[in-house]
Amino acid sequence: MSRPDAEVSTVALLDVIRSIAFVGDLAMGQPTDHSPRVAWIAGQLARAAGADDVACAEAMTVALLRWSGCTANAPEFARLVGDDVSGRKALLAIQSSSSGFRVGTKGGGSAFHSLSRIHCEVAGDIAKELGLSEAAQFALRHLFESHNGAGAPDGLQGEQIPSSVYTASLAGDLDIFHRLYGFEQACQLIGQRADVLYPVGLASLLIQNAARWLAELDNDPTLSGPCSLDAAFSGRTTSLEILADVIDLKLPWMTGHSRRVAQLARHAAMALELDEARQQKVYRAALIHGIGRAAVPNMVWNTPGKLMEPEWERVRLVPYWTGRAARQLGSLAGEAEIASYAYERPDGSGYYREARTGSIPIEGRILSAATAWAALRAARPWREALEESAAGALMASEAAAGRHDADVVRALLKPPRSSRSKPALTSLTSLLTQRERDVLRWISLGASNKEVARKLAISPSTVRTHVESVFRKLECTTRAAATLKATQLGLL
Template identity: 80%
Template sequence: MNISRSSVDVSAVALLDVIRSIAFVGDLAMGQPIDHSPKVAWMAGQLARAAAADEAACTEATTVALLRWSGCTANAPEFAQLFGDDVAGRNALLAIQSSSGGFQSHSSTSGIGSAFLSLSRIHCEVSGDIARELGLDEATQFALGHLFESHNGSGAPAGLRGDQVPASVYMASLAGDLDIFHRLYGLEQACQLIGQRAEVLYPSALASLLIDNAASWLAELEGDPTLSGPCSLETAFCGRTTSLEILAHVIDLKLPWMTGHSRRVAQLALNAAIELGLDSARQQKVYRAALIHGIGRAAVPNMIWNTPGKLAESAWERVRLVPYWTARAARQIGSLAGEAEVASYAYERPDGSGYYREARAGTIPIEGRILAAALALAALCVARPWREAWEEGAAASLLMAEAAAGRYDAEVVRALLKVPRASRSKPVAAPSSSLLTARERDVLRWISLGASNKQAAQKLSISPSTVRTHIESVFRKLECTTRAAATLKATQLGLL
């Protein structure tokens, strides 16, 4: 069967399913239960309705609550530098019982306060950009760009206060605090803590409204596992679609050396599926599964991923759960459930040596075997903290040897390697090459991979001041202020 590589529509996905997927990634990265954001979103919507907000405001509060952790993969490297374990560090911050909250409670220490201001700026800028890429309205974009503002003006990133802060930010914060504190300390103490934060983090009137309804809303959530209700986004977003690539980029932001990884794997997998003669529906499933195969990666701290030597057994066990968490995502993301199931086979091997199922040849679907081989080839050809990149010919030889030993499907590997090299790395979307100069793209490529100005200068044989000038130009052209936001925009535009 000869199917054109351009004949498969691979990008249009239900908007709400992508939002739910991003929320799932955020909950993993924050060390929260995987139903945390859906619960918080439902309660934020209920709070908006109780406050006599109109339907647009109710939708905004629900959406902001679902996406409030969307920027947490973007500042994971900085969080890891500050805490070591970025996942546990975030989880600990959310559990702090101070009246000023996790971020503001550090403001008394100038060094840490400055670090948290930087972290919040990265998070908020990327969250706002994600909302724009998803086609959400300007009010939602603004709210997601000011997630850590406080009622008394002590928040971040802009120090807004009172009515300057969108009501949806207050509602998402209140609902989030209720879910976390109720889970950790019980209802009575949760309400006390929220009361202490009134007029500091959020308005007293909204806090009182939440406290008055807390018991009934929590009981309703307990009795309604589907988390459906009058503030559901199903109606508001019905028929709306977005590009699945944005989810891949959010996933890859967690580790700078993963920039563009999921999209490379997706292109390789799609090419192999076409070479093997799979029909268009299965080609699409392979491509989409490759884009989201890293969902579960958010649950593993960066300090583990960046380990240069052999992993400790406890760390290895966390890595083995990555595809398990990806499989769990299938239960929450609607139309992408089939793709998430395929994605969970990314690390399985025909000889049973893979994970997490330790599945064998007869139980691994062809889409899963394609994904596993494409993932291996893409990873080998790019440097990792524990090794240099393999030359493409050497990577191909190793993959064939592994297939001969039974660790990959030999027919799949042959199809993968049969595709011309130029086609293997061809981007799905044509880059906006006129936006940045060639040198600006070179500088952006290195900083997106985590290089400092000095390191980028050494790689490009230019001065650090020249690198800084190029970065300022890139930021201006991409309309951003942080490296993470520049990386997200550049990958979405096909510049990286």
């Protein structure tokens, strides 16, 4: 689906899947080893139920990616509960015989179905973009279905629901409930949910083996990492840009931000005459520099004024969490380490390390300046976008004050070299009319139909018609899914 003119950074498929799982755990308020542990348990449960190698790998993959759509519905979650990260964490901890999400969002009317539809559609689209099997795509599009038919988004029941959905749900409940309430209470809660969320037989099989599996994980935590998926995905690659797009979905006004930073960083690296390997490294680091952003609730990011100290401290930890990702990302570990310098400053005023010039690698200084430049040129909840001249002047003054590397800033602001002609985008741009692209651009940034109507001087009903047409042409039903597809197609 990636647009033909875009630079594409190809990496190991399993590393991207693990990265998306890491982002999901941060966004759900879970420990960063939660999804790997759940995937391992799901694989063991599938094997115990008689699944073959392919089905076991599918069970583990679905478990790793089950939170892949959570950045997509973060804005809606924030409107419903305020703190989307703590809110999700609380919902997962609810002791009930039904889904914590269904119980916890009961007061929100159709919120459970709406949030589930956004999450599942994007999760399925991500799986498709990653080249996963149709079975895995289908499972990820039905993550919140229940055995009794009371789930979402389609109200499937019984055997209509893929077994990988059940194994992911059971393994997730076991890991969370055991951590919070102990083994006996965890088994009791799972027993209460049997025949409601998942089949009785599969729940019983999990309970029978749970003590042994949890002990194996505790005795050898590495079992929760590579497992058998290394063999299943050996030699398979995918685009790292999909991870950048998943990261940016959390905040509509961040749409395309990671890609822009990556392009700017690579331009600066070229101007500084870094070799091709280092250019590529800083480009890839820029694509993933926002991983840690998922740990901070949208209500903090959307604050229009100055942050209070507790909120600011959470923001300061964003690059820390990005750096922590390095431990789980295999071939991306070096890039994740560079990415953790995105907000450092040469004078020591940055975060989280408060590092100074001598301890910040050149790739980190490039990324820091590129991130700041891209942010200045885009609107934020606390300020309007700066014109290019004003942004450039501010960057230059910051460099003069020692808050950016002066050589890097000069390279960043240097006009790009003329590049060879790129493939025509006629087949893509003709997919949507110009007006549809205008509407899409604004809704991708979080604008309501009324706000779009006001900005484009058209009626809300006309906006609604254009939105419906965009959804039909992009084959999606939610704004988050439309944003994801349009970003990958270069339509924004």
